[in-house]
Amino acid sequence: MLSEKQNRALTEVGAGTGMGELLRRYWMPIAAVAELDDRPTKPVRLMGEDLVLYRDRSGTYGLLDRHCAHRRADLCYGFTEEHGLRCHYHGWLYAETGQCLAQPFEEVAHPEARFKDRITIKAYPVEAKAGLLWAYLGPAPAPLVPTWEPFTWTNGFVQIVFAEIPCNWFQAQENSIDPVHFEWLHGNWSRVLSGVDGPKAPTHLKLGFEEFEYGFVYRRVMEGYSETNDLWTVGRTCLWPNCLFTGAHFEWRVPIDDGTTLSVGWFFDRVPNEMEPFTQDRIPYWDAPFRDPVTGRFITTHVMNQDFIAWVGQGTVADRTEEHLGESDRGIIMMRRKMLEEIEVVAAGGEAKAVIRDAEANRSISLPIIGRDRYVKGAPRAQLVREASSTPGPILPEGFVFLAGQPEAIRAAYRRAMGLEE
Ligand code: FES
Ligand SMILES: [Fe+2]
DSSP, rough: OOOOHHHHHOOOOSTTTTHHHHHTSSSSEEEEHHHHHHHHEEEEEEEEEEEEEEEEETTTOOOOOOEETTTTEEEEEEEOOOSSSSSSSTTTTEOSSEEEEEOHHHHHHHHGGGGGGGGGEEEEEEEEEEEEEEESSSSSOOOOOOBBGGOOOOSEEEEEEEEESSSSSSHHHHHGGOOIIIIIIIIHHHHHHHTSOHHHHHHHOEEHHHHHHHEEEEEEEETTTEEEEEEHTTTTTEEETTTEEEESSEEEEEEETTTTTEEEEEEEEEEGGGGOOOOOOOOEEEHHHBBBBBTBOOOOSSSHHHHHHHHHTTTTTTOGGGGGOOOGGHHHHHHHHHHHHHHHHTTTTTTOOOOOOTTTTGOOOOOOOOTTHHHHHHHOHHHHTTTTTOSSSSOSSSSSSSSSOOOHHHHHHHHHHOOOOO
């Protein structure tokens, strides 16, 4: 059981808070590259800061204060120029550094004053990688955006899915290191929801947790399996500080503010060998609904929707002073302890865990991956279909099981890529 003070330390993300300063040492995914093809500006709220993301006409990305320094107009209605973002109200123009480049009327009235040279607004670096746009709100020098091994894979259908969830990011991340929930929240609850009166999901018999350079690995032995199974020998990964990685998909829990989380999913489906070579000129993205528009109730049909319900059900900020932790929560306890330690490390001026600065190592960072070979080399379609029911490992699902609401165009593109009938 944690004290109120510890609960706050783990959950508050504003600038100047311990956790806020720790999280500002990491790049956060905030948008899809393709979003700015559709519209060149996007309002972004990240760790309590209101910002505008844009790509100017020369292709440079910027992340600026949401409000213009002149009279505070909303810059997400600004328009992009060859260089920079121009406010729609009186035309002040800003570079990606936050420097004001032009003030049309001031330059007519007092050209010699060069008022613009004295105006800068808040600005943060942005980088594109793996179809995502990443932002860094921490002190310079910025580390590298991690090149996780799956970002280098080819011949995969990748899609990015966002969902805004009304609760604190940390309870979402605790879910990343909670193997037993899989049996109940996904396995048994899904059986109940679908009205199937069959056998229960396999019971967890043994859990293992350990820290590694980029986070924690968790292992499980379930009824009917032994310690020779990949789920024990390789395990799954909870990436530091705010991501779950299961082998071919990532789920980041990005703090919008203390009470809201942006769930960012990156999903890789390897095409069968018959469909190679396969490339995407644009990685598609979509926003997943959280509530059923008709009933207003939370959607329960898909894996991550079930996770969202668990997180939100804990309250906007889970009250950890009222919990009763058991043996199944050993990983959660380890992660909390490490977070509290890392807050101290950063407060003392040290380098935070899993910050990457070595460009050579960052060409591709390998992680524990169950079934790596088949993500990399693929397999014939017949084999994938045959194995589709035996998790874990790469499979060829008929549809998207993680989140409800996938747009029809993306579903059709997926099925074409996989060689499935439309
Ligand atoms: S408020 Fe932006 S230019 Fe005046
Ligand atoms: Fe889950």
